[in-house]
Amino acid sequence: MNPWESDRTYQAVVQAFVDGDPRDCMGGPLDVRAVVADISTQAKDGFLLEKVPWDRFPEGASVRQEMERLRSGDAVRGGLSGLMGLCANDMRAAVALAVPFLIRVGTDPEASQRAQALAVTAEAARMQHQGVCTRADMLRFRGEDEWFFEVTGYLQNWSVQAARDAIAADTDLLLPLVDDPDPTVRIAAAYALAAASARAQTIVSVFQTRLLCEDDPAVRAGLVLAIAQLARAHQDSNTVVWMRACWSDHVQPREVRVSAALGWMCLTDLPVPDELAALLDHLATHETAQLMAPLPWMRAAEHAAGNGLQRCLRTMLHPDTPDAEDRRDDPWA
Incomplete structure (x- = not known):
């Protein structure tokens, strides 16, 4: 029994x-x-x-x-x-x-x-x-x-x-952690706050303010993904515009632009513009993937250590292309 x-x-x-x-x-x-x-x-x-x-x-x-x-x-x-x-x-x-x-x-x-x-x-x-x-x-x-x-x-x-x-x-209680001295705490706090069922606008405002002074690349990427997840949960159409402005802004750091590109693709079903595809070809490098690998969103997407960004982009940009990792896991593939 x-x-x-x-x-x-x-x-x-x-x-x-x-x-x-x-x-x-x-x-x-x-x-x-x-x-x-x-x-x-x-x-x-x-x-x-x-x-x-x-x-x-x-x-x-x-x-x-x-x-x-x-x-x-x-x-x-x-x-x-x-x-x-x-x-x-x-x-x-x-x-x-x-x-x-x-x-x-x-x-x-x-x-x-x-x-x-x-x-x-x-x-x-x-x-x-x-x-x-x-x-x-x-x-x-x-x-x-x-x-x-x-x-x-x-x-x-x-x-x-x-x-x-x-x-x-x-x-x-959680919002002050966005300014915590420990970057792992800042990432974890952003991931937790991205799941909040209310007060989305307040949280997004704090995230955007922190992004202006954040010096850790992984935290910057995490803040952008957290903003996108809040927008997805709370149907915030303004964030779609904000994400596009971020990924198309050549002054923004590469991890911000790549994360904003992911966020934009998740927030809309519009076709991926050629400009965005070219951007990702140029900026979504192995180095960028390793930088973003510790983020919980990337760890959730990966099949092998550190390949979360590549899997996301392959799935989003080429949805009809079989995933090599999925095929290895499937004995009938």
Whole structure:
């Protein structure tokens, strides 16, 4: 017997979401969106984990245990890896409960593993997206128009929405990290804020202001992609114009122009202009790809280390050309 089959939490989820109609749970004790929204500011700021009903959601006990270890400073890296593993395995509901606390770890200048805490926050706010690099889907929060379920049977759309709402609620805590001295924290903060379900215009304004003084090329590229993802989620047509202005501006650094080109292609279905194709032929070099390789958007797109940019451009510019990596993975290709 699968151990989940005897787990009361798992059984309750199956009964409610697999055997029943998820809509009957909206706003109730199994709606993780409502539960996260009900966590008080006092509980968040005081790291009062006992105020959170972890046991209502699959793997909740293990997530609480990892958060206890995080609070005590014991094996922080291992704990965060465990939470990231749950996201990778499409088990985000309980991780969504941890997002408000992870944000406070990421914003604590005395905490270790700040960038990693923010990375888990960002992944909890996204559905499984490894290998997705088409114009239509690279920056899209999938599940906008259909339901997806986690391996436990829980409605993944709600897990992701709960995390995105938690980020939006704590936007004021996260925004100062865009100016953090550590570039890995700046990238992770941009990736997390790009998933916010609200306050998009405020966030974009801060990103654009930071871009004017940012001296790290990878961070510059990440800020542009974060602006594009916010625009994709919030249907901001003005950003399409801004992206085109960026990639066509010869004064902009190459990584800004390449990232803006990616953003523009993801925000519109217009044919790729010859000018843009020529630009990418010239600027999207191996050196540029390596510079952008640490960005989470590129890591999500890659099949081999460092080839995320090449896969994105091949898929977007030549959608009818088979992907060599995909063919190697397919024994029937």
